[in-house]
Amino acid sequence: MDFSAVQKPVRRELNAVEQHLRDLFHTPVPILNRVGGHVLAGGGKKFRPTLLLLVARLKGEPSPHAVLCAAVVEMVHAAALVHDDSVDKSLLRRGLPTVNGLWTDEMAIIMGDYLYAQAMSALVGAKLDMPMQVMARVVTEMSCGEALEFELAHSGDVAEEQYFAMVHAKTASLIGAACEIGAGLNGGAHNPARRKRYREFGEKVGVAFQIVDDLLDYLGEPEVTGKPVAADLADGKMTLPLIAALRQASERDARRLRIMLKRRRWAPGQWEALRTLVERTGGFDYARARAEALADEARALLLADPVAPARRALSMAVDYAVRRNH
Amino acid sequence: MDFSAVQKPVRRELNAVEQHLRDLFHTPVPILNRVGGHVLAGGGKKFRPTLLLLVARLKGEPSPHAVLCAAVVEMVHAAALVHDDSVDKSLLRRGLPTVNGLWTDEMAIIMGDYLYAQAMSALVGAKLDMPMQVMARVVTEMSCGEALEFELAHSGDVAEEQYFAMVHAKTASLIGAACEIGAGLNGGAHNPARRKRYREFGEKVGVAFQIVDDLLDYLGEPEVTGKPVAADLADGKMTLPLIAALRQASERDARRLRIMLKRRRWAPGQWEALRTLVERTGGFDYARARAEALADEARALLLADPVAPARRALSMAVDYAVRRNH
Numbered sequence: 001m002d003f004s005a006v007q008k009p010v011r012r013e014l015n016a017v018e019q020h021l022r023d024l025f026h027t028p029v030p031i032l033n034r035v036g037g038h039v040l041a042g043g044g045k046k047f048r049p050t051l052l053l054l055v056a057r058l059k060g061e062p063s064p065h066a067v068l069c070a071a072v073v074e075m076v077h078a079a080a081l082v083h084d085d086s087v088d089k090s091l092l093r094r095g096l097p098t099v100n101g102l103w104t105d106e107m108a109i110i111m112g113d114y115l116y117a118q119a120m121s122a123l124v125g126a127k128l129d130m131p132m133q134v135m136a137r138v139v140t141e142m143s144c145g146e147a148l149e150f151e152l153a154h155s156g157d158v159a160e161e162q163y164f165a166m167v168h169a170k171t172a173s174l175i176g177a178a179c180e181i182g183a184g185l186n187g188g189a190h191n192p193a194r195r196k197r198y199r200e201f202g203e204k205v206g207v208a209f210q211i212v213d214d215l216l217d218y219l220g221e222p223e224v225t226g227k228p229v230a231a232d233l234a235d236g237k238m239t240l241p242l243i244a245a246l247r248q249a250s251e252r253d254a255r256r257l258r259i260m261l262k263r264r265r266w267a268p269g270q271w272e273a274l275r276t277l278v279e280r281t282g283g284f285d286y287a288r289a290r291a292e293a294l295a296d297e298a299r300a301l302l303l304a305d306p307v308a309p310a311r312r313a314l315s316m317a318v319d320y321a322v323r324r325n326h
Numbered sequence: 327m328d329f330s331a332v333q334k335p336v337r338r339e340l341n342a343v344e345q346h347l348r349d350l351f352h353t354p355v356p357i358l359n360r361v362g363g364h365v366l367a368g369g370g371k372k373f374r375p376t377l378l379l380l381v382a383r384l385k386g387e388p389s390p391h392a393v394l395c396a397a398v399v400e401m402v403h404a405a406a407l408v409h410d411d412s413v414d415k416s417l418l419r420r421g422l423p424t425v426n427g428l429w430t431d432e433m434a435i436i437m438g439d440y441l442y443a444q445a446m447s448a449l450v451g452a453k454l455d456m457p458m459q460v461m462a463r464v465v466t467e468m469s470c471g472e473a474l475e476f477e478l479a480h481s482g483d484v485a486e487e488q489y490f491a492m493v494h495a496k497t498a499s500l501i502g503a504a505c506e507i508g509a510g511l512n513g514g515a516h517n518p519a520r521r522k523r524y525r526e527f528g529e530k531v532g533v534a535f536q537i538v539d540d541l542l543d544y545l546g547e548p549e550v551t552g553k554p555v556a557a558d559l560a561d562g563k564m565t566l567p568l569i570a571a572l573r574q575a576s577e578r579d580a581r582r583l584r585i586m587l588k589r590r591r592w593a594p595g596q597w598e599a600l601r602t603l604v605e606r607t608g609g610f611d612y613a614r615a616r617a618e619a620l621a622d623e624a625r626a627l628l629l630a631d632p633v634a635p636a637r638r639a640l641s642m643a644v645d646y647a648v649r650r651n652h
Contacts, residue, residue, distance in 0.1 A: 029473040083439060087432040106413040109435055110476060113409060114469035116439070117462070120446055124462040127455075136443070136450040143440035147355040150436060 006316045009309045010053035020071035035111045042096045048073045048178040055182030057310035066185045069131045072119045073178045079115035130184045138177040145170025158238040172206030204298040209321040211291040214239035245283030295322045332642045335635045336379035346397035361437045368422045374399045374504040381508030383636035392511045395457045398445045399504045405441035456510045464503040471496025479562040498532030527627040534620040535647040540565035571609030621648045
C-alpha cells in the first residue's frame with residue numbers, strides 16, 4: 001500500500017516540514033551535523049507529521065504553525081528512535097545503520113538529547129502554548145513507556161494489560177499528540193472535545209500501528225522491514241502475538257513455547273517452529289483482530305467531520321497502519 | 327569551606343525545593359521510582375538552586391515560582407549528570423555508584439530522558455514563560471557542549487579556545503541560566519539588562535567552577551571528591567591545566583608530556599610524574615589564575631546591587647566555587 005496517496009492533501013506542507021527539519025537539525029557543532037544528517041537521511045515516511053497536517057486540514061489550510069508543529073513531532077520521534085536503538089542495542093533501522101551502530105552509544109545519547117531539546121526550543125520560541133502543553137506531557141509519558149518496556153523485558157511473564165499500557169505510553173501517546181495538536185490548530189485550541197476525539201483517534205491508530213509492528217517482527221521479510229528477524233525476542237520482549245499464544249495454547253504447547261523462549265539466538269528452523277506454534281495457537285489471528293478492531297474504532301471517530309479529501313486521507317492512513325508490510 | 331553558610335538566606339526555600347524534587351521525581355513506573363530515588367539520595371549541595379534563589383532574594387522574598395524554577399534547574403542538572411556518566415562510563419559520582427554503574431546504560435538513558443521531560447513539563451504546566459525560554463535555550467546548548475566534548479576527546483590536541491567553548495556550553499550555560507532566571511523573577515522579567523548581568527555572573531562562576539573541577543581531577547583526594555583519580559585523562563579529556571602545561575613547557579617537557587598522555591591506565595608513580603611535570607610547567611598555576619580572575623569579574627558584577635545578606639552570600643558562593651576541595 002502506497003503512503004504517498006494518503007499524503008496528497010498535505011503534500012506542499014510536508015515539503016515545508018522537510019525544510020524545517022533541515023533547519024532544526026543544523027547545529028554549531030560539526031559532529032552533530034554529521035550524525036544529524038545521517039538521522040535525517042534515514043527519513044522514513046513522516047507518518048506523524050502527515051496525521052497532524054491532515055487533521056488540521058479538516059478545518060482549512062494548515063497554518064505555518066501546523067507545519068512547525070509537524071516538524072517538532074517528527075523530531076521528537078527521531079530523538080526517541082535514536083535513544084531506543086541505543087537502549088535496544090539495535091544496529092539497523094529501515095535498512096540503515098543506527099547512530100549507536102555507526103558511531104557509539106555515547107553519541108546516540110548526545111544526539112537524542114539535542115533533538116529533544118531543539119524540538120522543545122522550537123515550540124517555546126514560537127510561543128505555541130497548546131502544542132507545548134501536549135508535547136511536554138507526551139515526552140514524559142514516552143520515557144515512562146521506555147521504563148515500562150525495560151521493566152517488562154526483564155520480568156519473564158507479561159500480561160496483555162501491561163503490554164497495552166507500555167504500547168500506549170511508548171508509541172500511541174505521540175501519535176495521539178500529533179492528532180490532538182492538529183485538532184487544536186486552525187481555531188480548534190478551545191474545543192476540548194474535538195482535541196480529545198482526535199487524541200483518541202491517534203492513540204487507537206498508534207496502538208494498531210504498534211501491534212502490526214510486532215506482527216512484522218514475526219512475519220515480515222527482513223529485506224522489506226529493514227530490521228533483522230526476531231529482534232524483539234532477542235531483546236527479551238514479549239509482544240501481543242506471543243502473549244496471546246501463551247494464553248490460548250494447550251498446556252503442552254505452552255510448555256513448548258516457554259522452552260523455546262529461553263533461546264537468545266535462533267536458527268532458521270527453530271524460528272520457523274516457533275512461528276508455526278504461535279500461528280496454530282491463534283496468536284497472530286488474535287493480534288490481527290485487535291489491530292483491526294482498533295482501526296475500526298478510529299475510522300468511526302472520523303465520521304463526526306464532514307466528508308472531505310483530508311477525511312478520506314485519514315481513513316486511508318488507518319488502512320495503511322494496519323495493512324503495511326514494513 | 328562550608329556551603330551551608332552561603333545557603334542561609336534561602337534555607338527555607340531550599341527545603342521547599344527538596345520537597346518539589348521528591349514530587350517531581352515520583353512516577354507511575356516502579357523502576358523509575360527506584361532509580362530516581364537513588365539519584366535524589368545522591369543529592370549534592372544544590373549549588374544551582376542556591377544561586378537562583380539568592381539572586382531572586384536580592385529583590386525580595388523568593389516566590390513559589392522561584393522555588394519551582396530552582397527545582398527544575400536541579401532536575402535538568404541531574405538529568406545531564408545521569409546521561410554524562412553513561413557517556414563517560416563513570417561508575418562513581420560523589421562516592422556513590424552511578425545509574426549506569428548500578429543498573430545499565432539503558433536505564434541511564436531512560437532516567438535522564440524522564441528527568442529532562444519532567445523538568446520541562448513542570449515549567450510548561452506552571453506557564454512560566456521566561457524560565458521556559460531560558461531553559462529551552464540552555465538544554466540545547468548543553469547537548470551541544472556534550473557533543474563538543476565528545477569531538478575533542480577524540481581529536482588529540484585541544485586549543486584553549488575550544489576548551490572554553492566546551493565548558494561554556496556544557497557547564498556554565500546552566501549556572502548562567504539559574505542566575506538569569508533568578509534575576510528575571512520577582513518583577514525582573516522585563517529588565518533585560520539585569521537578566522543579562524546575572525546570566526554573565528553565573529556563566530563566569532560556572533567556568534571558574536569547572537576549571538576547579540578539572541584541577542581537582544589532578545590534585546583532589548579521591549576520598550574527598552568521591553571520584554577516581556585521573557578520571558578525565560582516562561576518558562581522553564584534555565583540560566586546562568594540561569592544555570596550559572603543553573603550551574608553556576620546554577620542547578623536551580612537552581615531548582615527555584605527550585608520551586605520557588598516550589597512557590590509559592596510570593600507576594601511582596606515573597601519575598605523580600605527570601603531576602610534577604604539569605606543576606613545573608605552570609599548568610596548575612595558570613588554571614588557578616584563570617579561575618580566580620573569573621571569580622573577581624563575577625564578584626564585580628554583584629556591586630551594582632545594594633549590600634544585603636543575599637549579596638554577601640552570592641559573593642561567598644563565588645569564593646566557594648574556586649576554593650572548594652570537592
